[in-house]
Amino acid sequence: MTDQTRHSLKELQGLDEEIEAARRRVSEIDERIADVEEPALALESEVGTTRNRLQELKVEERRTELAAKEKAARIERLDERLKGVRNVREEAAVSAELEMVRRSLESDEQEAYSLIDQVRKIGLQLEEQESALAQAQAEVDPRREELEREKAAQQEALADLRRSRDEFAATVPxxxxxxxxxxxxxxxxxxxxxxxxxxxxxxxxxxxxxxxxxxxxxxxxxxxxxxxxxxxxxxxxxxxxxxxxxxxxxxxxxxxxxxxxxxxxxxxxxxxxxxxxx
Ligand SMILES: [Zn+2]
Structure with missing residues (x-):
C-alpha cells in the first residue's frame, strides 16, 4: 500500500494546485470584465445624474408655470374688483395689490423662461451622454460576452477538477x-x-x-x-x-x-x- 500512498498524496496535491490555478483564472477574468465595463459604467452614472437633474428642472418649470397661472387669475379678479371700488382708499389698496401681483407674475414668467431654456440645454446634454453611452456599450458588449464565455468555460473546468479531486480523495486512506x-x-x-x-x-x-x-x-x-x-x-x-x-x-x-x-x-x-x- 505504501507504493500507492506516496503517489496518491502527491497526485492529490497536484489536483489541488490545478484547482487553485483554475480559481485564479476565473477571478482574473472577473477583473478583466470589470475593466472592460468601467468606462460604460462611468457614462451610465453621468447619464443617471443628468436625467435626475432634467427631471428636477421639469418639475420646477411646471411649478413655476402653475404659480404664474394662479397669479394671472388673481390679476383678473383684482381687475374686476377695481371696477367696483366704492372710494379712493379702496381703489388705492386694490391697485397696490394688483401692482404687487403683476410684478410677482413677471418674475415667475422670467423664471419659467429661464427654466425652459435650462431644460432644453440639459435635454441636449442628456442626448449626447446617452449616445456616448450607447456607443460605449456597443463596444463593451461583445468583449464582455467573450469574457463571460471564457469565464463559463473556466468555471466548468474548475467544477470538473473539483469532481475529479473529490473522486480521487475518496480513494486515499x-x-x-x-x-x-x-x-x-x-x-x-x-x-x-x-x-x-x-x-x-x-x-x-x-x-x-x-x-x-x-x-x-x-x-x-x-x-x-x-x-x-x-x-x-x-x-x-x-x-x-x-x-x-x-x-x-x-x-x-x-x-x-x-x-x-x-x-x-x-x-x-x-x-x-x-x-x-x-
Ligand atoms: Zn522541509
Missing part, C-alpha cells in the same frame, strides 16, 4: 487525507514534497536524518520534514527522470563532502532498483 488537510489548513499550500537525490526535503531543502531518508526510500509513508513539516515522499520514477544528471552529480558531491559513501551508495542502489521496477 482517511489517515493520509487528515494529515494532508491538516498541513494545508495550517496555511502551507504545499503539503507533500519529494525527497531529493541528496536526501533533502524537496520543499525547504533541509537535509533529513539518514534514518528517515532510508525509511522514505524504502517506501515508508507519512514521514514529515522536521524543518518545515511537509510530508516527504519517495521519488517516483518520473521524478528521477526529471532530475536528470545534475542532481545525480550534486548527490555525488554531497555524498563526497559528507564522506557518507555507504549511505549514498545504498541510496543510489535503491534509486536504480526503483527505476528498473518501473
Amino acid at each position: 482517511e489517515r493520509e487525507i487528515r494529515m494532508y488537510e491538516g498541513i494545508r489548513r495550517g496555511g502551507q499550500r504545499q503539503a507533500v514534497a519529494t525527497l531529493t537525490a541528496d536526501g533533502a526535503c524537496g520543499y525547504c531543502f533541509s537535509v533529513l536524518p539518514l534514518q528517515l531518508q532510508n525509511e522514505i526510500r524504502h517506501g515508508a509513508d507519512l514521514i514529515r520534514c522536521e524543518a518545515c513539516g511537509v510530508i516527504v515522499a519517495q521519488p517516483s520514477p518520473e521524478d528521477e527522470d526529471e532530475s536528470g544528471g545534475d542532481d545525480a552529480d550534486a548527490a555525488a558531491v554531497a555524498a563526497g563532502e559528507t564522506s557518507d559513501d555507504v549511505a549514498a551508495a545504498e541510496a543510489n542502489d535503491e534509486v536504480v532498483e526503483g527505476a528498473s521496477e518501473a
Whole structure:
C-alpha cells in the first residue's frame, strides 16, 4: 500500500494546485470584465445624474408655470374688483395689490423662461451622454460576452477538477487525507514534497536524518520534514527522470563532502532498483 500512498498524496496535491490555478483564472477574468465595463459604467452614472437633474428642472418649470397661472387669475379678479371700488382708499389698496401681483407674475414668467431654456440645454446634454453611452456599450458588449464565455468555460473546468479531486480523495486512506488537510489548513499550500537525490526535503531543502531518508526510500509513508513539516515522499520514477544528471552529480558531491559513501551508495542502489521496477 505504501507504493500507492506516496503517489496518491502527491497526485492529490497536484489536483489541488490545478484547482487553485483554475480559481485564479476565473477571478482574473472577473477583473478583466470589470475593466472592460468601467468606462460604460462611468457614462451610465453621468447619464443617471443628468436625467435626475432634467427631471428636477421639469418639475420646477411646471411649478413655476402653475404659480404664474394662479397669479394671472388673481390679476383678473383684482381687475374686476377695481371696477367696483366704492372710494379712493379702496381703489388705492386694490391697485397696490394688483401692482404687487403683476410684478410677482413677471418674475415667475422670467423664471419659467429661464427654466425652459435650462431644460432644453440639459435635454441636449442628456442626448449626447446617452449616445456616448450607447456607443460605449456597443463596444463593451461583445468583449464582455467573450469574457463571460471564457469565464463559463473556466468555471466548468474548475467544477470538473473539483469532481475529479473529490473522486480521487475518496480513494486515499482517511489517515493520509487528515494529515494532508491538516498541513494545508495550517496555511502551507504545499503539503507533500519529494525527497531529493541528496536526501533533502524537496520543499525547504533541509537535509533529513539518514534514518528517515532510508525509511522514505524504502517506501515508508507519512514521514514529515522536521524543518518545515511537509510530508516527504519517495521519488517516483518520473521524478528521477526529471532530475536528470545534475542532481545525480550534486548527490555525488554531497555524498563526497559528507564522506557518507555507504549511505549514498545504498541510496543510489535503491534509486536504480526503483527505476528498473518501473
Ligand atoms: Zn522541509
